[in-house]
Amino acid sequence: MASQQHRVGDTPWIRRTLIASALILTMLMLVIPLVVIFAQALSSGWATFAENIGNEYTLHAIGLTLFVAALTVPLNLVFGTSLAWLVTRFRFPGRKLLITLIDIPFAVSPVVAGLLYLLLYGRNGWVGSWLTEYDIQLMFSWPGIVMVTVFVTCPFVARELIPLMQQQGTEEEEAGVVLGASGWRIFRRITLPNIKWALIYGVVLTNARAVGEFGAVSVVSGNIRGQTNTLPLHVELLYQDYNIVGAFASASLLAAIAILTLVAKAFVEWRQSRPEHPAPEKGGV
Amino acid sequence: MSITIDQISKNFDGFQALDEVSLDIPEGKLTALLGPSGSGKTTLLRIIAGLESSDGGRILFGDEDVSQLHVRDRNIGFVFQHYALFKHLTVAENIAFGLESLPRKQRPSKTEIQRRVDELLDMIQLPDVAKRYPTQLSGGQKQRVALARALATRPRILLLDEPFGALDAKVRKDLRRWLRALHDEFHFTSVFVTHDQEEALELSDQVVVMSQGQVEQVNEPASLYARPESRFVFDFLGQVNTLSGAVRGQKLSQADAWVSLPGIQAEGEAQLYLRPHEVQLDRSPASHAKLPLRIESISLIGSEVRIELTPEGWQSNEIWEVGMSHSEFARQNPARGERWYAIPDVGHLFLAGANHPRSVNWQYPSGISASNQ
Numbered sequence: 001m002a003s004q005q006h007r008v009g010d011t012p013w014i015r016r017t018l019i020a021s022a023l024i025l026t027m028l029m030l031v032i033p034l035v036v037i038f039a040q041a042l043s044s045g046w047a048t049f050a051e052n053i054g055n056e057y058t059l060h061a062i063g064l065t066l067f068v069a070a071l072t073v074p075l076n077l078v079f080g081t082s083l084a085w086l087v088t089r090f091r092f093p094g095r096k097l098l099i100t101l102i103d104i105p106f107a108v109s110p111v112v113a114g115l116l117y118l119l120l121y122g123r124n125g126w127v128g129s130w131l132t133e134y135d136i137q138l139m140f141s142w143p144g145i146v147m148v149t150v151f152v153t154c155p156f157v158a159r160e161l162i163p164l165m166q167q168q169g170t171e172e173e174e175a176g177v178v179l180g181a182s183g184w185r186i187f188r189r190i191t192l193p194n195i196k197w198a199l200i201y202g203v204v205l206t207n208a209r210a211v212g213e214f215g216a217v218s219v220v221s222g223n224i225r226g227q228t229n230t231l232p233l234h235v236e237l238l239y240q241d242y243n244i245v246g247a248f249a250s251a252s253l254l255a256a257i258a259i260l261t262l263v264a265k266a267f268v269e270w271r272q273s274r275p276e277h278p279a280p281e282k283g284g285v
Numbered sequence: 286m287s288i289t290i291d292q293i294s295k296n297f298d299g300f301q302a303l304d305e306v307s308l309d310i311p312e313g314k315l316t317a318l319l320g321p322s323g324s325g326k327t328t329l330l331r332i333i334a335g336l337e338s339s340d341g342g343r344i345l346f347g348d349e350d351v352s353q354l355h356v357r358d359r360n361i362g363f364v365f366q367h368y369a370l371f372k373h374l375t376v377a378e379n380i381a382f383g384l385e386s387l388p389r390k391q392r393p394s395k396t397e398i399q400r401r402v403d404e405l406l407d408m409i410q411l412p413d414v415a416k417r418y419p420t421q422l423s424g425g426q427k428q429r430v431a432l433a434r435a436l437a438t439r440p441r442i443l444l445l446d447e448p449f450g451a452l453d454a455k456v457r458k459d460l461r462r463w464l465r466a467l468h469d470e471f472h473f474t475s476v477f478v479t480h481d482q483e484e485a486l487e488l489s490d491q492v493v494v495m496s497q498g499q500v501e502q503v504n505e506p507a508s509l510y511a512r513p514e515s516r517f518v519f520d521f522l523g524q525v526n527t528l529s530g531a532v533r534g535q536k537l538s539q540a541d542a543w544v545s546l547p548g549i550q551a552e553g554e555a556q557l558y559l560r561p562h563e564v565q566l567d568r569s570p571a572s573h574a575k576l577p578l579r580i581e582s583i584s585l586i587g588s589e590v591r592i593e594l595t596p597e598g599w600q601s602n603e604i605w606e607v608g609m610s611h612s613e614f615a616r617q618n619p620a621r622g623e624r625w626y627a628i629p630d631v632g633h634l635f636l637a638g639a640n641h642p643r644s645v646n647w648q649y650p651s652g653i654s655a656s657n658q
Contacts, residue, residue: 171369174336175431177356178363179383180438189382193373275420 037255040248052249060226061234062253064142068230069210072149076206079150080157081199085191088165089173099162102155110152114219117148140222145230148216153209157202164198197272204268208261212254286347286441286474287312288333293342295328295498302328304498305342310491313472315465317485320495321521326478327446329495333476334444335359346441359442362435362473366447368427370419376430377402377415383438405433408467425456432464436473445477449484461488482522486510494518515640519558519633526564526605526627528557528576532636541598544574544629546645554637557645561606563631566592566619573647576627578605580619590614597624 042049052058087099105113121128121138131138138144172194176186192199214232221228223237231254238247288310295303303325310316318326331337333344335356343352351359371379380402384393393401406412409429419427428448435443448464449457465488468475479485485492486506494501494509494517502514513519530539532555537544544557570577578594581604589608596605607627609617619625633642 171365171367172371175363175365175369175371175434176382176386178334178336178361179386179434180357180360181382181386182357185386189374190371 034255034259037248037252040244041252043248044245048245049249049252052243052246053253055246057225057229058234058246058250061229061231061250064145064229065211065231068142068146068149069207071146072153072210073203073207075146075150076154076157077199077203079154080159080161080202080206081195083158084161084165088162089170102158102162105152105155110148110213110215111219113151114148114216117144117151117216117220121147139220140224141228144220145217145228148220149210149213152213152216153206156205156209157199160198160202160205161195164195168194197268201265201268201272204261204264208258211257288442288474288476289343289345290329290333291343291345293329293332293339293344295325295332295337295339301498303332303339306495306498306500307342308493308500308503310474310476312474314474314490315468315488316476316491316493317489318476318478318493318495319480319482319485319521320501321480323497324495325498326480326495330444330446330476330478333442334361334363336363360438360440362438362440362443364428364431364435364443364445364448366450368419368424368431368451370427370431370434372419374418375415376406376411376417376419376422379419379430380405380434380437382434387438401437405437408436409433410463423456424452425460428452428460429463432467441474443473443475445475447478447480449481450479457484464488486522494521496521512644513633513642516556516558516635516642519642524561524606526559526561526607527601527603528559528599529601530555530557537634539599542576542596544576544632545572545647546634547573547647549634549643549645551636556635557629558633558635558642559627559629559631561591561608563629564605564607565628565630566607566609566617566625567628568617568625570626571628574627574629576629578625578627580621580623580625583619583621585611585614592619594625594627 041052083098083102087095118139119125121131121144123129123132123137123139125139128138138147172190173186176190181189212232213230214236217230218233218236221230221233223229223233225234225237229237231250235247235250235254238250290306290308290310292305292307293303294301294305306325306329318329320326328337332339335351335354339352343350345351346359371382374382381398384398384401387393402415403412406415409432411426411429414422414426414430419430422430428451432448449460452460461484477488486509489506491503492506492509493503496517502509502518504512509518510522513522519525528537528539528542528544530537530542532546532549532552535546535549537546537555537557577597577599579597580592580594582593584591584593590611590613592607592609594605594607595601605627609619630646630648632645632647634645635642
């Protein structure tokens with residue numbers, strides 16, 4: 001619309017340049033690498049790909065990764081929901097501080113987090129040395145991997161829920177309790193339906209991160225093939241072994257999970273933005 | 286079920302929201318808690334409900350001390366200002382929620398619940414909205430549904446927190462009338478919070494005026510308006526015209542203005558409060574008062590002509606307001622900018638240091654009352 005007044009700098013020439021550069025950058029930085037992963041993984045044909053995925057160690061890494069995610073997601077689901085409930089439904093000294101502390105895992109480099117866990121829970125660590133007496137080993141085995149993964153991913157659910165629950169307030173829950181509903185009934189019938197989509201969103205993000213976490217896990221896992229090797233660690237090991245096709249085959253699995261995550265995320269965002277109960281139906285029952 | 290509030294106190298982080306409030310709320314009556322924001326009225330309502338705990342004191346329903354009883358077990362109905370309907374449940378499910386929350390032994394059967402929901406939908410005159418969701422209703426409809434939900438379990442007591450606060454003027458009036466009719470039919474003990482004087486006086490059987498965490502006055506609406514017991518109640522309930530000055534020789538004067546005070550022996554600083562309908566206007570001063578004023582504006586809309594005036598030759602903190610009947614207005618024909626004199630019929634005098642007023646009546650000099658309320 002030539003007759004319309006342009007905003008400052010909004011000439012067709014600048015607009016085209018901006019759009020073009022954004023597109024080129026997206027292609028170079030995001031799309032091409034993704035395509036390359038699948039291209040490399042399949043470079044020696046489907047048979048080799050299947051063979052690489054079917055490899056004993058790769059299968060174990062897939063299993064361990066899914067196992068860790070399967071433990072991490074429910075743990076953080078409960079943790080995140082309780083935490084969000086606590087800081088949005090109660091007033092107590094230190095509440096603001098607690099909200100800030102939730103972000104520590106985002107602020108701290110995962111490698112540092114891994115090292116801290118190693119220091120605390122390792123064989124010679126403060127807690128670890130005491131546990132060793134009872135013959136409990138956390139580090140360099142799957143419990144350690146789960147612990148650091150839980151740490152790294154614990155903010156996702158809480159961060160999604162806190163703003164939403166703050167905005168929704170407590171009136172509906174108060175109405176529920178006045179009507180005689182038990183705490184569980186209020187949570188299930190009133191709170192949960194209100195936070196459902198934010199919760200799913202948080203779970204999707206938690207899962208993506210739990211599957212893909214490298215730094216913290218690599219510190220505490222010990223990289224024992226067939227025992228403590230998760231999929232991201234396995235990719236690196238294969239690559240160092242000059243098994244490029246194998247590395248990319250495993251990487252393509254992670255990439256596939258990432259794409260699924262994006263689809264799930266887009267769907268949840270779409271559901272969240274949609275009004276739950278649109279326009280009144282025509283005239284009653 | 287009557288409610289007894291016995292020396293209830295509540296402190297929020299150093300702010301004294303309620304200061305040893307004691308109050309009796311009679312059974313079967315509609316009581317209004319009226320006050321400006323921050324007066325503690327909503328806090329008191331929430332403490333009665335059990336949604337808030339008190340720092341000290343007791344709440345009794347009838348003879349039963351419920352102070353330690355959980356909200357869940359108090360069997361009250363509560364209506365929130367912003368409806369607080371469960372937005373993921375249909376209207377019918379909202380109304381049935383309380384019944385379905387009852388312990389299994391007391392819970393009515395599914396068909397019984399269904400019957401009760403239909404009955405309540407009829408009562409709120411919305412029989413066709415059962416399957417709708419709250420977002421598909423108007424504000425007035427939502428508040429009716431909220432009321433039906435609160436009444437579903439046949440509570441002993443109905444509490445309403447600014448129930449019409451979020452509605453527009455027209456809907457508010459309709460709903461007010463409807464609630465009054467409903468109350469007259471069922472006679473549940475109800476308490477509602479409002480900051481709207483008109484609403485409190487129109488709707489309730491008893492008004493509790495609150496200020497700064499304390500009860501200022503408890504009265505029936507008519508008595509409350511006619512005989513306010515404190516400056517606060519005076520200021521809060523409707524427009525008031527004031528003359529501040531010094532009393533000497535049974536006369537209150539300030540600069541050019543004065544009013545005779547037959548029968549008042551005291552001397553010193555004082556304030557005279559006059560309601561708009563207790564004052565008339567004339568073109569010349571009367572023998573008992575000289576209050577020169579200039580007409581600032583004239584509002585013709587309404588059952589009475591409302592005239593706003595400013596003092597001439599003396600001071601008042603606020604603009605004066607006087608009501609005049611339309612026929613009187615047509616006869617006298619006052620115009621903006623003219624000087625007129627206020628002629629008080631009845632006044633309320635606050636002497637320095639006194640919290641209660643003394644009435645002064647010029648209209649019937651024989652009946653001059655200097656009652657000491």
